[in-house]
Amino acid sequence: MVGPVPELDARASACAERIARAEGVLLASHIDADGLASAGIAASALERAGIPFEATFANQLDAEALEEIAESGFGTVLFTDFGSGQLDLIAEHEDRGAFTPVICDHHQPADAETEFHCNPLLEGLNGATELSGAGTAYLLARALGGPANRDLAALAVVGAVGDMQSSDGELVGANAAVVREGVEAGVLDTATDLALYGTQTRPLPKLLEYTSDVGIPGISGDANGTLRFLDDLDIDLREGGEWRCWADLADDEKRTVASALVRRAVASGVPSERIDGLIGTTHTLAREQPGTELRDASEFSTLLNATARYERADVGLAVCLGDREGALDAARELLKNHRRNLSAGLRLVRSMGITRETNLQWFDAEDRIPETIVGIVAGMALGSDGADPGKPIVAFAEKDDGSAKVSARGTHALVRRGLDLSAVVGTAARAVGGDGGGHDVAAGATVPEGERAAFIARADRLVGEQLA
Incomplete structure (x- = not known):
């Protein structure tokens, strides 16, 4: 059982039993990080179970998208990270025999019912903080393939983190149970560490300069101030003349930098709740290469966002399914473009x-x-x-x-x-x-x-x- 509600596991089992009877499945998923992680989990489970499938993605599951799904010819459609809010529209196609829906979602359900529906909200869990779409897909995968699919817990955590379900890095409710299974399966490591984005890939000056959530005067948004701060520390944070990343530092070096950050924040009058946000629970994907975007759940989720939001969900899905060559290279190029667009967007907001x-x-x-x-x-x-x-x-x-x-x-x-x-x-x-x-x-x-x-x-x- 995953999580505190046996009834939710029973729903996942019913969905898995229906999927196992299907001759083929159309997997339809949302295009954000949680949706792509959900699709990656579901696709892996279907592959391992030997169930033929095709995948399709949509930003919005509206009447037009559902009509295309109905015309696909698949008798079974697995919806991940959406579908609950469109139950009324889906029911119209189900009633006329277009397809049998199986829904693994965590959004607020519409006022309609369907037989195969796994959603934490139906059993009293908070779909915004206690289980993500990827977490719900993980319940299905566990029900379909048993303990052999526990390695998919890592993707479920990527989805939850990408869906803003962590508070100070901490995942709670059924999400916490998924984390425990990932740790037991050897695919996840958790630690109390610096809770800033980019600890695996950003050189230290950039990591600290972009601490916008904490807002430390003289460091956040201040490239020169960040360099002065680091140069004043009594440790060598460069290697071969290049700045190291946080993940490259030894534990004593991390403690030195973190303590200095906290002292600067306190001296600058940063509110205590923001200072507390400097340190939190981190989730590391133990089987991924250190120093890459895939090693950290937060960076992995950003990489996924950079694919689907630019109509390349196929690239993100391939990365979720283990492609570490062509698809990962393509995803990294999309991520560069994504970061440029986000920076331009933030500059626009500041100017307007x-x-x-x-x-x-x-x-x-x-x-x-x-x-x-x-x-x-x-x-x-x-x-x-x-x-x-x-x-x-x-x-x-x-x-x-x-x-x-x-x-x-x-x-x-x-x-x-x-x-x-x-x-x-x-x-x-x-x-x-x-x-x-x-x-x-x-x-x-x-x-x-x-x-x-x-x-x-x-x-x-x-x-x-x-x-x-």
Whole structure:
């Protein structure tokens, strides 16, 4: 059993039994990091079970996408990391015999039912913090292949981390049980370490310069200040004239740098909760090459995001399935482009400014930031100097049809105060003729052209009611 709820394992077993009877399966998944990790887990389990399958990906599982799925000719469709919120639409195809759906998801279910449905929310678990889409796919894989599939726990952790389910690096609930299985299987290592992005691949000056979430004066966003800070330490952090990465340091060297960082943060008046965020639980993929993006769960998830969000989900899936040559090289090139786009997007937000309402803040990127990455930029902007960390942020981007993509991001601290962005975004979007949903800490929607102001007004009021 994985996790504290036997009923959820029973749901996974029922789904696995249905999959095992299928002559072939169409695997349909979302295109973010959690969706790709989910697909990687499911595809590995199907391959190992000898079940023929094809994979397809979508950013949004709408009526058009479902019609294409129905026309694929597959009698069984496995949905991972989406499907629950579209149960009503899926049920229409199921009722006319187009296909049998099997759903492994963690989003809020629509008001409809289907027989093969594994979702933590159905058994009282929080789908935003206790089990991700990849975690739910892992339950299916364990039910389908038994303990032999425990190695897939590593991908489940990548999905959870990529879906913002960790707080200070810690994974809780059923996610914690998945971590334990990964450690037991020898594919995961956990440790208390510096909780900054890029510990495997970024040279130390860049690692510290980009500590935007903590915001240490004279270091964060300050290249020269970072170099002075490191040069003042009484240890040699270079090798062959090149700066080493955090992962290259010995334990005593790590302690020296971390202690100096904390002292600088305290002396600079950084709030204690931000200082605490410097150290957290890290999740290392033990079988991956040290010093690569695949070694760290957070960096692995970013690599996956860089593939699917640029219409190369096939590359990300291949990496999940073990391709460490052509697909990994292609993914790294996509990651370089992704980082450039994110940097450009963040510069754009800083130049245009963030508008603050009573209870939330927002910016409108129009067509200058792709809708597939505007949510990531919003999350980065929330941790930057120009934003108020005490308010959730909403971002707009233009879709091809003229409607607006809405991405909302909060913090776990705000969620603990009562914030639920899924409810806010869904309610506000439907009030102006759109639709949306997601999780308490991150959500998205689509709203009609010309309805941005009305959406913001209603969302601002709803956030105020939640945080009152």
